[in-house]
Amino acid sequence: MNDRLRTALPVLSPRREPVLIPEAWYPIAPSTDLPARGRRATKPLGIMRLGRRWVLWRDEAGAVACMPAACPHRGADLAQGRVRQGEIECPYHGFRWSAGGECVALPCEGRGARVPAKLHVRERPIVREAHGLIWMWYGEREPTAQLPWFERSPVEGRRTATHTEVWEVSFTRTMEAMQDLHHFPFAHHGLDPWRGKAARLDPYECRVEGERIYQKAALALEREDGSTEPVVHFQLDCAFPSGIYLKFSPRVDASVALCPIDEQRTWVWACYRVETGLGAVIDKLSARLSMWFEFAFVQPDDRRMSASAEPQACTAADHALVRSDAAIAAWHKLRRAHLHAASASAQEHSPLTAGSSDIEQSKSSQSM
Numbered sequence: 001m002n003d004r005l006r007t008a009l010p011v012l013s014p015r016r017e018p019v020l021i022p023e024a025w026y027p028i029a030p031s032t033d034l035p036a037r038g039r040r041a042t043k044p045l046g047i048m049r050l051g052r053r054w055v056l057w058r059d060e061a062g063a064v065a066c067m068p069a070a071c072p073h074r075g076a077d078l079a080q081g082r083v084r085q086g087e088i089e090c091p092y093h094g095f096r097w098s099a100g101g102e103c104v105a106l107p108c109e110g111r112g113a114r115v116p117a118k119l120h121v122r123e124r125p126i127v128r129e130a131h132g133l134i135w136m137w138y139g140e141r142e143p144t145a146q147l148p149w150f151e152r153s154p155v156e157g158r159r160t161a162t163h164t165e166v167w168e169v170s171f172t173r174t175m176e177a178m179q180d181l182h183h184f185p186f187a188h189h190g191l192d193p194w195r196g197k198a199a200r201l202d203p204y205e206c207r208v209e210g211e212r213i214y215q216k217a218a219l220a221l222e223r224e225d226g227s228t229e230p231v232v233h234f235q236l237d238c239a240f241p242s243g244i245y246l247k248f249s250p251r252v253d254a255s256v257a258l259c260p261i262d263e264q265r266t267w268v269w270a271c272y273r274v275e276t277g278l279g280a281v282i283d284k285l286s287a288r289l290s291m292w293f294e295f296a297f298v299q300p301d302d303r304r305m306s307a308s309a310e311p312q313a314c315t316a317a318d319h320a321l322v323r324s325d326a327a328i329a330a331w332h333k334l335r336r337a338h339l340h341a342a343s344a345s346a347q348e349h350s351p352l353t354a355g356s357s358d359i360e361q362s363k364s365s366q367s368m
């Protein structure tokens with residue numbers, strides 16, 4: 001079959017893999033979106049992350065509580081309810097749940113009424129609060145102790161500036177964009193002071209240690225004789241799957257943390273730090289200015305490139321990667337390893353593939 005004919009035919013059996021990567025921590029919201037005190041403390045937070053809508057609130061001790069946002073009674077959005085003494089109250093009929101998922105009040109049935117078991121919420125995702133963010137564990141196994149975060153990454157505070165936005169781009173494509181170091185002269189040509197001449201990524205170093213990918217590189221001018229002159233230096237580290245640390249210069253760095261909203265959209269959080277040596281106020285203003293410039297003039301190009309790329313749910317096999325894409329290749333390798341591990345553990349726990357003793361056990365528990 002010739003290639004022209006092949007490209008004209010519809011793809012009958014597309015090879016697609018899930019966009020959501022299991023067995024990982026994801027940042028789902030800034031801690032400041034869930035204040036512990038003040039008027040907003042009674043307002044729960046409703047968010048769509050990892051393909052589901054969730055409601056978050058704080059219990060009486062200030063710890064983050066989270067459960068699916070659809071009320072177990074008749075599906076109203078719990079995020080439109082309110083927080084009362086650390087419990088979440090549904091806006092429709094006023095049923096209430098503790099942070100542990102126990103249904104504690106059914107106003108229509110009166111005090112002391114028997115609570116049907118179905119009203120207790122079993123599905124309560126594991127959440128953690130650290131580095132100014134709320135994190136959710138997405139997986140079947142025990143969560144890892146370590147978050148995808150670098151200790152040196154800037155956090156929301158007096159001297160830094162933060163920003164959040166939604167990309168209409170799959171998580172996979174967004175993560176590729178975040179780790180790409182050689183697109184600048186083309187995707188951002190309007191901002192390129194070297195007018196496309198500093199296009200060669202040289203030197204380029206990509207190192208993988210466990211689930212961390214470290215890139216060090218420079219964009220260089222290439223002369224006629226083949227010699228190069230590096231003009232822009234980068235350091236970009238990725239804690240799989242989506243914790244990014246970026247160093248632009250000795251005084252300017254940033255952290256980026258991302259979470260799939262669903263298969264097509266990605267939530268992006270970023271924090272900039274600029275150390276001017278002129279005090280916290282000037283640091284903060286400089287960080288805000290850098291952040292504003294980045295998201296007003298730079299990132300829209302990245303977003304546009306990524307949104308138009310096909311397929312959105314891509315794998316490394318969809319690409320023809322080159323040396324300068326080493327980090328993207330490494331990221332996809334880790335992604336595959338997570339998918340394999342999750343599918344192996346699902347098979348292990350499936351009654352169809354479990355060992356005979358497991359099957360015996362499941363039979364005897366069914367007959368009880």
Ligand code: FES
Nearest residue numbers: 071073074090093
């Ligand atoms: S729908 Fe929530 S209490 Fe009825």
Ligand SMILES: [Fe+2]
Nearest residue numbers: 183187298302
């Ligand atoms: Fe970019």
